[in-house]
Amino acid sequence: MKTLVSSLTALLTALVCLTSCITEDVPDNSPAGNFEALWRTLDEHYCFFREKGEEYGLDWSAVGAEYRDAVVPGMSSEQLFEVMAAMLAELRDGHVNLSAAHDVARYGAWFDDYPANYSDSLERIYLGRSEDYAEAAGLQYRVLDDNIGYLRCESFNTTPGDGNLNEIMRRLAVCDGLIVDIRHNGGGMLTAAQKLASLFVNERTLGGYMSHKTGPGHDDFSEPEPIWIEPFEALRWQKPVAVLTNRRTYSAANSFTMFVKGLPRVAVVGDRTGGGAGMPFTSELPNGWSVRFSACPMYDRDGQCTESGVDPDLEVDITAADYARGVDTIIETARAWLRQAAADGLD
Numbered sequence: 326m327k328t329l330v331s332s333l334t335a336l337l338t339a340l341v342c343l344t345s346c347i348t349e350d351v352p353d354n355s356p357a358g359n360f361e362a363l364w365r366t367l368d369e370h371y372c373f374f375r376e377k378g379e380e381y382g383l384d385w386s387a388v389g390a391e392y393r394d395a396v397v398p399g400m401s402s403e404q405l406f407e408v409m410a411a412m413l414a415e416l417r418d419g420h421v422n423l424s425a426a427h428d429v430a431r432y433g434a435w436f437d438d439y440p441a442n443y444s445d446s447l448e449r450i451y452l453g454r455s456e457d458y459a460e461a462a463g464l465q466y467r468v469l470d471d472n473i474g475y476l477r478c479e480s481f482n483t484t485p486g487d488g489n490l491n492e493i494m495r496r497l498a499v500c501d502g503l504i505v506d507i508r509h510n511g512g513g514m515l516t517a518a519q520k521l522a523s524l525f526v527n528e529r530t531l532g533g534y535m536s537h538k539t540g541p542g543h544d545d546f547s548e549p550e551p552i553w554i555e556p557f558e559a560l561r562w563q564k565p566v567a568v569l570t571n572r573r574t575y576s577a578a579n580s581f582t583m584f585v586k587g588l589p590r591v592a593v594v595g596d597r598t599g600g601g602a603g604m605p606f607t608s609e610l611p612n613g614w615s616v617r618f619s620a621c622p623m624y625d626r627d628g629q630c631t632e633s634g635v636d637p638d639l640e641v642d643i644t645a646a647d648y649a650r651g652v653d654t655i656i657e658t659a660r661a662w663l664r665q666a667a668a669d670g671l672d
Contacts, residue, residue: 354611356405360396362610363409363423364389367416369541372603372622376630377416385543388415402612403427413616418632419575420605422617435572435599440642442571442596443508447643447653452477459496462489466497473660474500481513481577484520487559494524494560502663503562504656506569512576512601515552522584523557525566525591530554532584533631534624535604549624554584565590565666567659570637576601582635583625590671593637594659602632 352358352365368385377383392412396405406423410430413421423430451469452458458467462485465477474497497503505521522532534549570582570593579598585591603619610616624630639662643654 352611356396356398356400359405359610359612359614360393360409363616364393364412366608366610366616367413367421367618368543370538370606370608370620371416371421371618372536372538372546372620373416373418373630373632374543376622376632377418380633381417383415383417388412406430406614416618418601418603418619419599420601420603420617420619424615424617435575439572439596441573442643442655443573444643444648444653447648447651447656448477448506450651451475451653451656459493461493462486464489464493466493468497468500469504469660471660471664472499472501473663474503475506475656476503477506478521478578479507479510481510481515481517481521481581484514484517487557490520490524490557491559494562497562498560500564501667502565502567502660504567504569504659504663506656507574507578507581508569508571508595508655509573510575510578511573512578512580515577515580515604518577518581518584519552519554520557522554522581524562525585525588526554526556527561527563528556530556530588531626533580533626534628535621536624537621546622549628552584552623563590565592565663565671567591567663568593569655569659570595570598570635571655572596572599572634575599579631579635580623583623583631586635586638587626590666592639592659592662592666593635594639594662595637595641595655597634597636597640598631600632600634602630 352362374385392408395408406425409423413423414432419432419435458465463483467475469475532552532554535552536546536549539545539547568585579601582598586593602623604621605617606620607615607617641655641658647654
């Protein structure tokens with residue numbers, strides 16, 4: 326009996342200590358508590374502190390100290406949201422969002438500060454009317470008048486099926502070259518990007534690497550794990566291909582660009598992609614607001630981080646004169662490269 330009483334006493338003591346630790350560890354639902362929860366969540370789980378520090382000198386501790394001074398008791402939710410949003414903007418990451426009932430904080434300078442290099446009005450000129458192009462699994466495609474195939478992929482939210490891709494390849498097989506337009510593609514599923522990339526490899530190909538957080542330290546990561554692109558099992562593209570990019574080519578679309586750049590017969594044409602090389606994760610604050618942030622970094626096949634984007638092989642902007650006369654400079658540059666590649670026998 327004495328042994329049982331002693332055991333129960335020890336257990337109760339342990340539970341009380343554990344409860345105390347948890348209570349002290351969890352921030353309360355106050356302006357200061359929510360701020361600390363946000364800062365600490367990013368401090369322990371965000372994945373690009375080293376890259377941001379090297380790029381523009383980000384010091385997350387200093388950022389926390391600066392914005393912490395602006396948090397005062399009794400401030401309104403809108404005021405707290407404004408302070409938190411400004412702090413998160415210091416990360417310069419389009420994958421970082423703070424969501425409340427009245428607004429979503431987002432960082433947009435990664436595309437706002439650059440030329441659009443895309444126009445849906447120009448796209449309509451090349452893609453045509455609804456009856457002029459085919460569509461399968463969200464992919465729109467047609468044969469242009471110079472026998473160049475044009476494939477528009479505006480999102481990776483849907484993974485195309487094998488039957489879809491096989492039919493697209495079969496219908497475009499007569500073309501001398503192929504344009505894959507992923508401008509303004511904000512991403513989606515990484516598996517969808519891998520699937521589309523599978524059309525352009527004939528053997529298992531290294532697409533890049535991904536690491537995972539293993540601890541709260543800024544440099545606590547697993548060893549990079551390879552991301553493989555498996556060749557599509559039906560019809561694959563064996564001719565030159567031009568991939569069109571702009572600053573709003575982001576996240577999974579950035580990854581697709583990373584997968585195909587450097588492959589035989591592939592040229593990336595347009596502007597540097599917007600980046601977004603971290604797989605996002607979502608957490609909740611004590612007041613119910615949610616924060617999304619980059620948690621798992623990805624690297625290209627040379628081990629270089631592409632968070633800040635992937636450079637094109639042929640850099641070109643749409644000129645003001647071409648906008649005015651209804652010409653997409655980026656598409657026309659791609660068509661010229663494809664025609665030359667076909668004439669040179671690049672296959």
